[in-house]
Amino acid sequence: MPSPKTISIISILFVVSLTMATGAATMDGDHASDGVSLESTSKYATADNELELDLKQLNDEAVTRADDAFSITVTDDAVERVWIDHDVPGLTFYRGDQPTATVSESSPLEPAAGDTASIGVAVDTHVAQPGTETFTVTVEYADNETESGQSAGGSGGSGSSTAASIEPSSFNVSPTTVSAGETVTATATYRNVGDAAESMTTSLTVDGTVVDQRTITIAPGETGTVSFERPMEWTGAYDIGIQGAGSASVTVEGPPVEVVDATVVDPDITVGESTTIEATVSNPTNERVTRTLELAIDGIVVDTRAVSVPANENRTVSFERQFDESGTYETAVSGETAGPVTVERAAFSIRDRELSPETAAALAPPATAGLLFLAIAANRRWAFL
Structure with missing residues (x-):
């Protein structure tokens, strides 16, 4: 049997109210020979004796993403699976720049020796809480030995070993082919492996955009199931997922009604002001159609509008959105990118x-x-x- 391996530790300090999150991944002195190593691959991470994540501009009530933030390299043939454990609501690790391709025990990396996987990080400040939190890189070897590091605080202290108290155990989307206007159901089951009742908020995503959320509480040793019903109004292929549990492709068939353009009317505003986001829907069919448009800010749906479009015509729908915090916000309407909104603080005038x-x-x-x-x-x- 392989000898036990020392695995790297990662800790993140969340300070949501300060619009910044930092984290550090400490590594044992002989980590390079233990089959797994972490490296900085972006401006968000720096590596010296430790790997430090620095995610700036964590906007309140938004999802902040750092694609390809760091990498995990495997150098040992005995490594079978690698995943990231944590019990931090609002924190997601994913593959490269694919936020729905989460890296967790139910959806691990399965690399061969010499493979390098790029890891992205997303923080959802709708549910993330201020304070020092931890997550752990866990490695499973061919003999089913699993090694993980001890938890570490953002201040550099260490404590007892940690693992996520709630773990996903199943995921399903049905049906996977529908006609426009029909509904699909996404279901995930979770198990509480801890010693106390735990609550968690999980999100339904469509192509990475959060369209719905549920909070469940699970007693220790018990399972809990969360289910989302999602009307699919726009034709095409979509990735439907429940964060942390899995995702599946769904095909929507029907008339080629689509959003052909989306734009921000005034992309530069000051705190407290509103801007208009417009979207144009094209109906090239011979019948009137009704669709629901969804405005997403930083990957989360925040508003909806219904539009009825006559046969062989276009209709433009407007959303008004006020921004009360400075920063840059990405906007989209039903999957069509509208562009960023930059919100500046008001200047003094004398x-x-x-x-x-x-x-x-x-x-x-x-x-x-x-x-x-x-x-x-x-x-x-x-x-x-």
Whole structure:
């Protein structure tokens, strides 16, 4: 039997309210000879004695993705499967730039010696909580020995070994071929392998866009099932998944009604302002059709509109969306990319006033000091929100 292996550890510090998340993956001194290693492959990760993830601009109520953030390389023929364990709601690891291709115990990497897998990271701040969290790279060998590292905190401390308390045990989508307007059902079953009742929020995705969510609570040693029903209105092939459980391809057949264009009318706004996202639907058939358009912000559906399009005509639908936090947001309408919206903080404006020379001279020092104080206070507030 192979001797036990030392596996790398990864820890992430979530500070959602600070619009930043950082993490570090510590490695044992002889990790290079143990069959698995981690390397930085993007601007989000740096490698020295440890691999550190730095995910900037974690927007509130949004999904932030870092595709191809780091890589896992296997150098031992005895390695059969590799996956990432964690019990952090809102955190997903996936293959390369495919957010629905999750890396978990139910959907592991199965590499050969010499293979390198690129790993992306997504953080959903709808459910992610501030604080220090951990995740662990787990490796299964040919003799079914499974080794995983001890948990590590973001501050560099270590503790007892950890594993996800809730694990997916089955996933199914049915049917996999439907006509436009029909419904598919996606179902996932999870088991709580921990010692206490646990709650989790899981999401239904269509081509990586979150279209629905459910929260379930599972007693220790028990299983829980979550089921989503999804009307499929637009023809084409779609990847339907439940985050952390799996995904399957669904084909929708029917008339070629589609979104032919989507755009952001004003892509540059300030905090508190609204912009308009427009989408045009084309109906090349000889019958009137009705469809539902979905506006997605950063990969999550936030609004819907129904549109009725006469035969052989187009219709344009508008969404109004207000943004209360600065940042850059990606927008799409029913799978058609509309483009980014950049939200800036409002700048200070100072109006000139006509004052007598004596009054201006008397007010100049305190007015200058006051403005300087306000600017410093504002800058501090901007930095720590």
